[in-house]
Amino acid sequence: MNNYQKAIIENSAKKFLLGKENYFVLNKDWGGHDITSTQEDLREYAKTHGETTLYSQLNKDILSILEDDVTSDDLKNICAIFWWYFVNKNEEGKIYETWIISPQIKIKLGDRIKAASENKADLTGLVLRIKERFNYDLI
Numbered sequence: 001m002n003n004y005q006k007a008i009i010e011n012s013a014k015k016f017l018l019g020k021e022n023y024f025v026l027n028k029d030w031g032g033h034d035i036t037s038t039q040e041d042l043r044e045y046a047k048t049h050g051e052t053t054l055y056s057q058l059n060k061d062i063l064s065i066l067e068d069d070v071t072s073d074d075l076k077n078i079c080a081i082f083w084w085y086f087v088n089k090n091e092e093g094k095i096y097e098t099w100i101i102s103p104q105i106k107i108k109l110g111d112r113i114k115a116a117s118e119n120k121a122d123l124t125g126l127v128l129r130i131k132e133r134f135n136y137d138l139i
Contacts, residue, residue, distance in 0.1 A: 038077070
């Protein structure tokens, strides 16, 4: 069982997706959570349960995260999950099904980025890079 499946069962998907507590993997280059470990578990979850199930679960979990208080680092991790999806779907061909990101997520994410007191330029830049590179309006 991979970490995402375990987190879902243990009702700790938020901690998993944000790299908190037991799900924190140190990125030795910059000291924060290594989001690639999260992304690899998401890929494994999709292989086991199907991409549609993954996207449905992510919509639920990400919306739940965005309804709580989040830090700018949390928002970066969420944006990195979207980035992972678009790169793997559109450039690397490792994802085949389209993720219909819920409108509620897009609204909440936009609101959270606008309200961010730290790293607003970085967060806005991530969203703009997704728009420019993949022609997708995330917020």
